[in-house]
Amino acid sequence: MSDTDTVTDDAPAPEPKRTLSITVDGRPHEAQPGQWVIEACEDAGTYVPRFCYHPRMPSVGMCRQCLVEVDGPRGPALVVSCMTPVAEGQVVHTETPTVKRAQEGVLEFLLANHPLDCPVCDKGGECPLQDQAFSHGPGESRYVEEKRHFEKPIPISDLVFLDRERCILCDRCTRFADEVAGDKLIHFTSRGNDTQVNTFPDEPFASYFSGNTVQICPVGELTSKPYRFKARPWDLAQTESTCTTCSVGCRTIVQSSRDELLRYQGVDIDPVNWGWLCDRGRFNFEAVNSDRRVAAPMVRTADGLVETTWNSALAAAVQLIEESLQAGGPSSIAVLGGARGTNEDAFAWAQLARDVIGTANIDAQMADGLPLGVLGLPRATIDDVAAATTIVLLGPDLKEELPVLYLRVRDAAEHHRTRILEIAPKASGLTRYAWKSSVHEPGAQTSAVQSALADPEIAEQLAKGPVVVIAGRANLAESADATVQALQALLAAVPGATVLPAYRRGNVVGALQLGMRPAAGGLDAQAIVQAAADGKIECLVLLGADPLADVPDADLARRAIAGARRIIAVDTFLNDSSSRADVVLAAAAYGEKSGTTTNLEGRVSTVSKKVTARGTSRPDWMIATELAQLLGADLGHASVDDVTAAIADAVPAYAGVTEATLRTARDGVLAGAPDGLPALDAPTAAMPERISYDFRLVVSRKLYDRAVGTANSPSLADLAPGFAAYVNPLDLERASVVAGSEVRLSSARAGIVVTIQPDPTVLRGTVWVPFNQPGG
Incomplete structure (x- = not known):
């Protein structure tokens, strides 16, 4: 081989270093690029005192309590660790005399005007200022x-x-x-x-x-x-x-x-x-402590609902079920609700309804949700939403219905260059953060989607990267078919898009996945309510459901409660519907029972018991198990852990959700894709004609309303805005109506008298009425 010959090395080149080597108090540490020094120190096991720094907010360096020394060309220098990025070879000192004197000085200044009223301060015992005054403070004050x-x-x-x-x-x-x-x-x-x-x-x-x-x-x-x-x-x-x-x-x-x-x-x-x-x-949580809680089971007598023993109440409920089976068979019994409880509650009640009673008329939704087929669409997680290039909002006002999801979407739009395309019948809390917002006339959702897709700029944006559609009911005055049609049009144009369903109720996804949905040939919530109104339901079982408050068609709900021959309610409070029941079975509330719950992205997390259940109230799964026993069946559940294990065995999507995995997964466990769901389909709905009416109606929710948890929490009960109708100020002026006056709103089916208020976010030619408000 000559001196000029070269040897080719086929070994792969070493991967570039992805961390930064720093030293914290003499200990080497590998820090992540982009970290602040305070974060790297914490990862290295060294706590740096702080007041203004918070990991979920941008640093501002206001308090100066996090001062540390960093070696530089001229020796160690004090720096603000929450504003100083890590660098290769950086040497950090957190416990030198200079650092300690600086931190003592900052604390002395902070305490100069502080009242030192720790004995009467709510923060006493968990106060960072109190703790750091002891651990890093001077010990005495010179301020007189x-x-x-x-x-x-x-x-x-x-x-x-x-x-x-x-x-x-x-x-x-x-x-x-x-x-x-x-x-x-x-x-x-x-x-x-x-x-x-x-x-x-x-x-x-x-x-x-x-x-x-x-x-x-x-x-x-x-x-x-x-x-x-x-x-x-x-x-x-x-x-x-x-x-x-x-x-x-x-x-x-x-x-x-x-x-x-x-x-x-x-x-x-x-x-x-x-x-x-x-x-x-x-x-x-104040509602859980309320004196208005149903603390014991109740049965209806000549004197109304009166408390009784569990044996008597369960026997009375079984008698109502058996009488209904004799009068009309299993198809004459319907079960509404189940989204309020845990997965274990829903599973046990689905077993009771389907396998023991034999009814297919079951629905955890209240005629205000989405078709079951939505759960079968390609699923997005909340993290997927935050990382998407484009978010299409095809649903309700997230700030009012899913507030913390609103925070995540807002953060993505403000800090991560995610673009929001909003298509809705009314401006929402995210409208000001939207890249483009199309506020359309009620009933025109599909045409608004088609118009947006025809825009070359929007089409170009949708082709750039991951697209997540947040889909839900933006207008309760329309059927879910309108949302489904718009969603189908969007998914056909963007085939790689994923969907995050904007369900509102706490465990509605878990309840639907675990059997609280119509079986083959069964009625959904809308059909159940209609059948009850027509006198075709012998026994209506309400699982934490209040049709009189939850069903958008209030007149239909009233006729349904009146038309059901027998009503069994399982609830924590006597609401408008359960107060008309023949038997009320006292259910344990949140914080009084253990189990699991599934959120809108399919994440299963634990729900923990912290206090004793009020009175003799019981978890819903236990009530279902005891009713099954009295009906001659054994569900096989002796504890909530038994139900959790039975779910993992019986439901393929939940096979990985076991007590062991939940114990180690603080973030929860994503359940698999559910099976046995119907195809997503909706009949074509034509744009309704105006006939002689001047306005179209938009009905949606506010965060605070007449819901049980809000109405029975003293601190929240008065926050609901109350029943009113809102129109654009220009429409008020055109109609010569004074704001705050009472007007009559009429449709082909009904009319109401309501206070009218101006709202510039309401589209001209529409009336917006918040749903389920006090006084409505």
Whole structure:
């Protein structure tokens, strides 16, 4: 071989280094590119004190408590670790005398005006300022002058109190309100020593997410009305659970004292809620503690509903079922509801209804949901939504119906260059973040989709990358067929798109997947209600369902409750429908039973028991099991774990959802694709004619309404806006109607008298009526 010959090395080239080598207090550590020093130190096992830094918000370096030393060309220098990015070869010191003196100095300044009222402060015992004053503070204060004083506390909303004397100006609450929630309702005011957090005059902190500012506040400046002065942290026992207020399935910590629920806190999990909760989900635990709870089973006598023993109530329920079977057979019995409970509740009741009673008339939806075929479409997760190039909103106002999903979508649009294409009959909370928004006339959803697809710019955007469609019922005044037609048109044009169904009720996906859906030849919710109204239902079983409040067609629901010959209700409260039942079986509420729940993306998470069930109330699965026994069948369930295991054995989509996997998967387990679902199909619906009417109707939900959890939580009960109709101000002017006056709205089927209000977000020629409001 000559000196000029070369040898070819076939070995693969080493992969480029994907981490940055740094040193933290003398220990080597591999940090991730893009991390702040404070994050790398935490990954290395070193805690750096902080007040303003929060992992889910951009850093601002306000408090300076996170000072550390970093070696530089001229020696070690103090840097703000939450604003300093990691770099290759960086040497970080967190415990040098210089660092300690700096942190002591920052704390001394922060405590100069702090009232030090820890004995009467709700934050005492879990206060970062208190903890760091002990661990990193000077130990004594040299400040002897008079401290500043403010009026305290002041209510800045129906749920939150503000104590400005305690504020350390960390900017967490104002940044959350602005950057995360998009509600610029709380700000810094004044200057210098008078700087304070406050709201504008006559503009309360009316955010759906205000409770998050209380949770992330590092001092006791913000406190919540439901928890204020109720307990100390060391008095609380807690467990992790999953919120079932809506179908997002936010992870929570449930806290109690003396066998009473006192507080919910958000848990940060990447796939779902990032630690955030909406105020309805955070504070509706008050309903569980309500004195209006159904604490024992009840049967109807000549004196109305009266409490009785479980033996008597179960026997009475079985008698009603047997009488109905004799009078009309299994097809004369129908079961509505089941989305309020756990997966175990739904599975046991589906077994009872299908296998024991023999009825196919079962539906967990309340005629306001989506066809079953939607669950069979290519499924998107919440993370898929956040990572999509384009999100198509073909459904309800997420801020009103699925608030934490709204936060995730908003974050994607604001910070990750995701483009939102909104197609809806009314402007929503996401309209201002949408790349393009098409607000269409009610009944024109499909044509609006077709028009959007014909736009070359939109077609180009939809071809760029992953597309996720969030599909749901934007207008309850229309049937679900309109949504299905629009969705089919969109999926035909974008075949690679995935779908996230915008179901509203907490465990509706789990209930439907586990059998609470019409069997072959069975009636769905709309048909069940119609059959009951026609006198064809011998026995109507309501599982946490209130047709009089939940079914969009209120007149049909009234006739259905009147037309059902026998009614059995399984519920936590006497509502408009269950108060008309012949037998009421007292059900355990959230926090009083264990099990699992499935969110809108198919993620199965645990629900934990924290307090004793009220009175003699029982979990729904246990009630179903006992009714089956009295009807001569054995479901084989002696405990909730037995039901969970039976689900894994019987339902292929849940084969991987076992007690063992749930115990190790804090983020939950994604269930497989369900089988046995009907094809997604809908009859072609023509655009309805106006005839002689001036307006078209839009009916949708607000976050706060007459729902049981809201109406029976004192802190939330008065937040519902009340029953009214909203029109564009120009339509009011055209009709010469004064805002706030009462008008009569008439259609071909009915008419109502309602207060009319202006709303510039309502399309001209339409009337928007929020659904299920007090006074409606």
